[in-house]
Amino acid sequence: MKIHGWMLKRQAWAFFAELVSVVATIISLILLEPVWALGWGILTVVFALVTRKWANQDPIPFPYAIHWLLLGPRPFQSPGRLKELLGLHGGEHLLEIGPATGKHSLPIAASLGPGGILEVLDIQPEMLDSLMRRASRVGIANIVPTPGDAARLPYPDDRFDGAYLISVLGEIPDKETALRELRRVLKPEGYLIVGEAFYDPDFIPLTELQGRLSRIGFAFERKTGPWGAYLARFKKSEVVE
Numbered sequence: 001m002k003i004h005g006w007m008l009k010r011q012a013w014a015f016f017a018e019l020v021s022v023v024a025t026i027i028s029l030i031l032l033e034p035v036w037a038l039g040w041g042i043l044t045v046v047f048a049l050v051t052r053k054w055a056n057q058d059p060i061p062f063p064y065a066i067h068w069l070l071l072g073p074r075p076f077q078s079p080g081r082l083k084e085l086l087g088l089h090g091g092e093h094l095l096e097i098g099p100a101t102g103k104h105s106l107p108i109a110a111s112l113g114p115g116g117i118l119e120v121l122d123i124q125p126e127m128l129d130s131l132m133r134r135a136s137r138v139g140i141a142n143i144v145p146t147p148g149d150a151a152r153l154p155y156p157d158d159r160f161d162g163a164y165l166i167s168v169l170g171e172i173p174d175k176e177t178a179l180r181e182l183r184r185v186l187k188p189e190g191y192l193i194v195g196e197a198f199y200d201p202d203f204i205p206l207t208e209l210q211g212r213l214s215r216i217g218f219a220f221e222r223k224t225g226p227w228g229a230y231l232a233r234f235k236k237s238e239v240v241e
Contacts, residue, residue: 018047076225079107091115092161098168102131150178166195170202198228
């Protein structure tokens with residue numbers, strides 16, 4: 001396996017330990033071993049807390065080596081819910097930050113209709129390569145991939161009708177710069193959708209997100225899902241200093 005920078009990070013190892021503990025807990029429950037299940041459950045909580053602490057101190061992107069985990073079901077952040085919140089009419093020019101291998105990208109791109117374009121940016125080229133292979137297999141040709149950093153978007157001002165990022169913002173070290181960059185590349189009437197889930201080590205509560213975005217120049221419109229697994233829509237507004 002290729003050694004990536006994330007493999008040398010302590011939070012990556014803590015996350016793997018958390019996954020192992022979860023699996024061990026489930027197996028213990030299936031085998032009707034309550035003592036072992038309790039022990040592994042306690043370890044799961046400990047590793048989860050450690051992972052969150054270290055991930056907040058030093059954010060890293062979700063590792064490509066276990067990208068298949070990102071294809072699992074997300075009942076409160078499904079592509080269908082995202083489509084509803086996007087309010088697509090057809091022909092939009094959208095941007096997705098951190099698409100991974102296309103859990104949301106493929107159905108959104110397929111819904112844009114003639115003339116619609118979905119541009120995707122990811123700091124890991126392997127993610128984009130996998131996404132484009134999957135898009136090719138299902139005949140989706142309106143996705144434009146770009147490797148890059150969310151804090152330095154390689155797009156001109158006022159380019160996109162809307163943008164979204166699902167369980168990605170917490171992985172960006174310079175969140176404020178990334179959000180300002182997103183505001184820059186959105187059209188004056190543009191909108192931004194952010195999805196966060198509590199089970200992610202870098203989860204951002206909605207109240208914290210609203211505060212960040214209001215200072216940068218976004219106004220909250222609405223959300224779907226519970227507090228721990230939400231999708232929230234914001235519109236571009238005046239900057240509040």
